[in-house]
Structure formats: C-alpha cells, structure tokens
Amino acid sequence: MPVRAPLGKLLMDAGEREAASRAAMLERLRFPVSFVRQLTPAEASDAAGLQLPRGGLWLPGCDALDPAIPASGWLATPGAVLRTDSPVASLEPAAGGWLARGADGRVLAEAAIAILANAGDAARLATSGSLAMRCIRGQGTLVARERIGALRTVLSGDAYAAPLGDRILAGASYDDGESLEPSREVDAANLRRLARMIGGDAASWLEDARSGPVGHRFASADRMPVIGQLPDEAVALREAAALARNDRLPVPRAPGLYGAFAFGSRGLLWSALAAGLLPALVEGDPMPLEADLLRALDPARFVRRMLRRRACA
Numbered sequence: 054m055p056v057r058a059p060l061g062k063l064l065m066d067a068g069e070r071e072a073a074s075r076a077a078m079l080e081r082l083r084f085p086v087s088f089v090r091q092l093t094p095a096e097a098s099d100a101a102g103l104q105l106p107r108g109g110l111w112l113p114g115c116d117a118l119d120p121a122i123p124a125s126g127w128l129a130t131p132g133a134v135l136r137t138d139s140p141v142a143s144l145e146p147a148a149g150g151w152l153a154r155g156a157d158g159r160v161l162a163e164a165a166i167a168i169l170a171n172a173g174d175a176a177r178l179a180t181s182g183s184l185a186m187r188c189i190r191g192q193g194t195l196v197a198r199e200r201i202g203a204l205r206t207v208l209s210g211d212a213y214a215a216p217l218g219d220r221i222l223a224g225a226s227y228d229d230g231e232s233l234e235p236s237r238e239v240d241a242a243n244l245r246r247l248a249r250m251i252g253g254d255a256a257s258w259l260e261d262a263r264s265g266p267v268g269h270r271f272a273s274a275d276r277m278p279v280i281g282q283l284p285d286e287a288v289a290l291r292e293a294a295a296l297a298r299n300d301r302l303p304v305p306r307a308p309g310l311y312g313a314f315a316f317g318s319r320g321l322l323w324s325a326l327a328a329g330l331l332p333a334l335v336e337g338d339p340m341p342l343e344a345d346l347l348r349a350l351d352p353a354r355f356v357r358r359m360l361r362r363r364a365c366a
C-alpha cells in the first residue's frame with residue numbers, strides 16, 4: 054500500500070443538473086467533508102492542478118493503485134500458491150470435496166472447498182446455465198503528462214485519468230471487441246472522451262500516446278457481483294415447481310462450492326468484499342453484510358429468476 058498521501062479523486066459533474074442533484078444528495082446524506090464534498094470549477098481546478106471546466110465531488114481519501122502491489126501482498130500470505138501453468142478443464146465432486154482436472158484428465162488439485170474465481174469461465178466450471186455473463190473489453194491509454202498538464206489527482210466522469218509517474222493513464226474503454234491486441238482507434242476514442250470532459254486537444258495528446266492495459270471485464274446480467282455458495286442447478290431444476298411457487302424455499306446448493314466473480318469494472322472493491330464474506334459463509338460465522346445486500350450478491354438469484362420466468366411462460 055502507498056505510504057504517500059492519497060491522490061484524491063474528483064468525480065466531475067457532467068453539467069449543472071448533475072451538480073445540483075449531487076448538492077442535494079450531500080445535503081441529505083450529510084457525510085463528513087473529510088470524506089466527500091462538492092467543489093466549484095475553481096476549487097476543482099485547484100485540487101487537480103489543471104484548469105477544469107466544471108466542478109465535482111471531491112473524495113480526498115481515494116487513491117490510484119497499481120493492482121500488482123496488493124496482489125503481491127496477498128500472494129505472500131502463508132499457504133497461498135499461484136499456479137499459472139494449469140487451466141482447470143473440469144471440476145467434479147469427489148468424496149468430501151472437489152477435484153479439479155486439467156485438459157489431459159490429470160488431477161490438478163483436490164480440496165474440501167472450491168471457490169471459482171475465474172471470471173468468464175466460472176459459469177462453465179459451475180455447469181450453470183443461469184449465470185450468463187457479459188464480456189466487455191477495456192483498454193487504457195497512456196499519455197505523456199506534459200501533454201495534458203500537471204494532473205495531481207484522479208479524475209473520473211465520462212472518462213477517467215490518473216497520474217502514473219511521467220504519464221497519465223486515461224480510459225478505460227468499454228467496447229465489444231474480442232481481441233486483447235491494443236487498438237489505436239480505441240486510444241483515440243479514450244482521449245476524445247477525456248478531452249470532452251476536461252477540455253484539450255485529443256489529437257495532439259494521441260501523437261506520442263501509447264496503449265495501456267487491455268483486458269476483458271465480465272459482468273452479470275444485473276451488474277452485481279456473484280459472491281457466495283453456488284446453487285446446484287440440476288437439483289434446483291428438478292424442484293423447479295416448488296421453488297417457483299415458494300420464494301422462501303432455499304435454493305439447493307452445491308456443497309463446498311463457492312464463487313467470487315462477475316466483478317465487472319470494480320474488481321478491487323468486490324474482491325475485498327468477497328475476501329471478507331466467503332470465510333464467514335464457509336465457517337458459518339456472523340455475516341459482515343445485511344441480509345438484503347447478501348441477497349443482491351447471492352449466486353442463486355439467477356436460478357430463482359430463471360425458474361420464475363419458466364413458471365410464467
């Protein structure tokens with residue numbers, strides 16, 4: 054974790070209407086100003102170190118973080134082992150747990166508890182038809198800092214910009230592409246979006262810009278993550294009529310099989326929540342979240358919806 058002071062984040066207003074509705078929200082919620090406050094365009098420019106056309110919500114405790122830093126910390130936890138050479142081709146129930154096999158049938162791992170945290174491939178391994186996920190390609194763009202100015206905070210709104218050494222990371226795109234090859238057109242579009250937000254000449258920024266990270270985000274149909282014990286869909290389908298009639302009947306679950314995926318654009322936030330929630334679920338400890346929030350993340354919510362739709366059809 055960084056030892057320097059956080060950069061802070063400015064959520065720029067899209068216009069006066071948004072500024073007014075944010076002011077009303079802050080008035081209602083009465084958060085401490087050390088957490089969030091609204092800035093005028095002049096105050097926002099001062100905070101960002103850059104002349105900005107609009108103000109926004111200022112979150113001084115937010116920061117930009119290289120994901121490799123927390124990840125290497127987590128991997129240093131005693132007992133943590135990372136294997137990158139062995140895609141799991143199938144997962145099967147075994148006496149007292151789960152067996153993960155490679156494409157050649159070799160057993161890669163056996164454990165009492167399995168947690169699927171493999172994004173777009175999780176529904177296949179869970180043999181779940183209800184957990185359909187959408188794949189959204191994302192690409193960031195790195196611009197020389199002197200091109201844009203001495204940005205010293207994170208900016209977000211229609212676009213996103215974060216200072217990163219002598220560069221500014223702008224982005225990220227939300228596009229339908231399959232390819233993980235960087236695209237110059239996407240870089241240009243990222244910079245045009247940023248220029249619309251903060252003002253400036255996107256074409257000149259593009260001259261010595263280079264593509265930043267490219268990846269796929271996976272999101273569920275309701276855009277909430279999937280965190281918790283996975284349903285046993287085959288059994289749920291056999292009990293479909295009763296489950297569709299009675300919302301209080303528990304959805305049958307796959308013993309010892311959990312999920313933490315569909316994190317969409319918020320992997321850092323949701324992974325931290327999953328890390329707090331899953332041990333409590335596995336151990337039967339008190340839940341760190343209220344029941345309605347747990348329901349919003351519950352992997353079984355999609356089976357329930359599927360069964361309800363079938364009952365109505």
Ligand SMILES: Cc1cc2nc3c(=O)[nH]c(=O)nc-3n(C[C@H](O)[C@H](O)[C@H](O)COP(=O)(O)OP(=O)(O)OC[C@H]3O[C@@H](n4cnc5c(N)ncnc54)[C@H](O)[C@@H]3O)c2cc1C
Nearest residue numbers: 140141171172174191192193225268316317318319320321
């Ligand atoms: C350009 C871009 C910018 C982003 N910016 C942010 C941001 O600022 N903040 C934020 O919080 N999030 C951001 N995200 C989103 C974030 O990257 C995702 O939410 C996060 O990576 C999801 O984590 P995950 O572990 O579920 O999936 P992934 O990161 O996709 O990891 C899944 C892993 O599972 C492995 N895997 C898949 N199938 C198998 C299998 N069968 N066997 C073994 N391994 C398997 C894959 O190889 C992969 O390593 C961004 C995404 C993109 C593309």
